[in-house]
Amino acid sequence: MNETMVEWNDLQLFLAVAREGGLSAAAKSTRRSAATLGRRMLALERGMGRDLFVRHDRGYELTFEGRALLESLTEIEPRIYRLTAPARQGTRPLVKVSAGTWTTLHLVQFIDQLTGTPPDLRLRFVSAEAVLDISHREVTIGFRNRRPTEEALVCRKLWRVEFAPYAMEGSQDRWIKVVADTPSARWLERTVGTDAICEVNSPRNSLDLALAGKGIALLPTFIGAAQPQLRRRGGIISELGHDQWLVTHQDDRTLPEVRRAIDRLYNAMEQPDI
Incomplete structure (x- = not known):
């Protein structure tokens, strides 16, 4: 043969x-x-x-x-x-960015700042709680909850993320439980168990229900503080706090579009007043 x-x-x-x-x-x-x-x-x-x-x-x-x-x-x-065929001249380069639900929700409000004025980038947000593989180019840039250990990856440290309970004034004093494979969801499972007003499998839905006055949601403080209708219903959950890192491949960090995207993402993630 x-x-x-x-x-x-x-x-x-x-x-x-x-x-x-x-x-x-x-x-x-x-x-x-x-x-x-x-x-x-x-x-x-x-x-x-x-x-x-x-x-x-x-x-x-x-x-x-x-x-x-x-x-x-x-x-x-x-x-x-x-x-x-190669991309037409003038086509904006695509940069894929992975981030969790809450980071993505925060970033989309800065879309004009992130894509440039006039736009010189195409950003594709991949919202996922799972860690996507930057080494094998599933995404170009990723937000991580811990410093990467892979030799091929480089990173820039962002602020520390903290979690606390939030609810509308006068809402029911019962938790909205997120069922997912995340540290905050596992904390809710241990703390709330079956005594929840409602269970959801998407973290974003817990915010929607809290804004509807249906119960207490466990939110990152940068999300909870950005909702003027919500009030904090307790202290910060210390065991859920973690640093955040902006990560890319060392071979990609010198690309002009990746450098621009990283700088803009970093600026968009400046520590909020919480």
């Missing part, structure tokens, strides 16, 4: 030789030497296990299998070029 890999570059060269009918003419359009083209066509035939050309003094004539390959490649060629 022939396990030689066929490369797309060789298929592109095949298209040139097939359409030009020979190596000399194809050499001009591909800017490759005729000798190089001859070697690549031979390697392509060996890799595919079939004869694609009849070689004679007048040039390269396609065999039956060569014509079949030309027809198939001609059919898919436009689609491949569309998929691999």
Whole structure:
């Protein structure tokens, strides 16, 4: 069995030789030497296990299998070029940012500041409680609750995040419980158990219910303090406090769009007055 890999570059060269009918003419359009083209066509035939050309003094004539390959490649060629075409000049670079529910909620109010005036970035917020893999480029920048230990990652320290209970004046004196795999949700499970006015699986819904006057929500203080209708219903839960880090890959931090995004995200996350 022939396990030689066929490369797309060789298929592109095949298209040139097939359409030009020979190596000399194809050499001009591909800017490759005729000798190089001859070697690549031979390697392509060996890799595919079939004869694609009849070689004679007048040039390269396609065999039956060569014509079949030309027809198939001609059919898919436009689609491949569309998929691999470089971005148009002037297209704003995309930067993917992962953050938890509360950090994302805080950041979206600064969208004009983050994307630039006039806009020079496209930001994609990936709101997730799970830690996404920056090393494998699931996202470009991530907010983390602890300093990363991976050698390929670099970080900038932000403020310390604290949690406290918040509710509307006169609302029921019962907790709104979040059921999720987060430290704050686990604290609610230990503290509240089944004695909750309502259970939700999205942290954001606990804020919505608190604003509706339905009960007490456990919120980061930078979120709770930003809601003028809410009042703190107790002290800060010390065991839930943690530092926050802005993280990216060391190979990406020198990219202009990543540097701009990091600086703007850092400024948007300045310690609020709480």
